[in-house]
Amino acid sequence: MYDNWEDLEKSIVGCRKCKLCQNRKNIVFGTGNKQADVLFIGEGPGADEDSQGIPFVGKAGKLMDKAFQGIGIPREEVYIANIVKCRPPSNRVPEADEAQACLDYLRNQVILVKPKIIVLLGSTALKNILGKDYGITNSRGKWIEFRGISYMPTWHPAALLRDETKKIEFWKDLKEVKRRMDVL
Ligand code: URA
Numbered sequence: 603m604y605d606n607w608e609d610l611e612k613s614i615v616g617c618r619k620c621k622l623c624q625n626r627k628n629i630v631f632g633t634g635n636k637q638a639d640v641l642f643i644g645e646g647p648g649a650d651e652d653s654q655g656i657p658f659v660g661k662a663g664k665l666m667d668k669a670f671q672g673i674g675i676p677r678e679e680v681y682i683a684n685i686v687k688c689r690p691p692s693n694r695v696p697e698a699d700e701a702q703a704c705l706d707y708l709r710n711q712v713i714l715v716k717p718k719i720i721v722l723l724g725s726t727a728l729k730n731i732l733g734k735d736y737g738i739t740n741s742r743g744k745w746i747e748f749r750g751i752s753y754m755p756t757w758h759p760a761a762l763l764r765d766e767t768k769k770i771e772f773w774k775d776l777k778e779v780k781r782r783m784d785v786l
Pocket of ligand 1: 644645646647648651656657658659660662663684760
């Protein structure tokens with residue numbers, strides 16, 4: 603674990619801890635306010651993120667930005683990262699060994715950001731952070747308090763592209779996050 607961003611960011615350059623390094627164009631480390639109260643965790647980069655090296659810049663990210671704008675969460679005020687930092691082939695779900703290999707980077711990011719709230723975007727984020735016993739359908743929209751951090755699981759924005767009805771719940775969950783941000 604590193605106690606500063608510079609060393610952490612240096613440590614990931616050229617990472618070969620798992621097989622996802624083989625096809626990546628860019629490591630998608632994370633973006634945003636390094637002192638954010640709120641940290642968003644997604645699954646892993648897609649094609650656009652792999653090309654640009656920035657999380658949530660593709661279709662799902664644009665949808666998330668729309669929600670941020672509508673609800674009044676400035677994207678630059680929060681920090682955004684993923685469970686895995688390199689794109690899984692064909693956007694498949696990261697395999698357990700890939701997530702395990704990458705999680706120390708995310709743990710270190712959490713330690714440095716020191717967020718009060720973590721928003722878990724989808725099942726992969728939920729299960730890798732809080733454990734396999736959690737399911738997104740039952741957990742979404744409910745605060746989970748763990749070791750001094752408030753976790754809000756919600757749908758992954760890509761799920762909203764497949765199922766419009768999830769949009770209402772996603773917005774409701776982000777509004778709840780905003781409500782709590784405002785009283786921090
Ligand atoms: N989906 C994710 O989980 N993360 C991204 O950065 C982009 C799409």
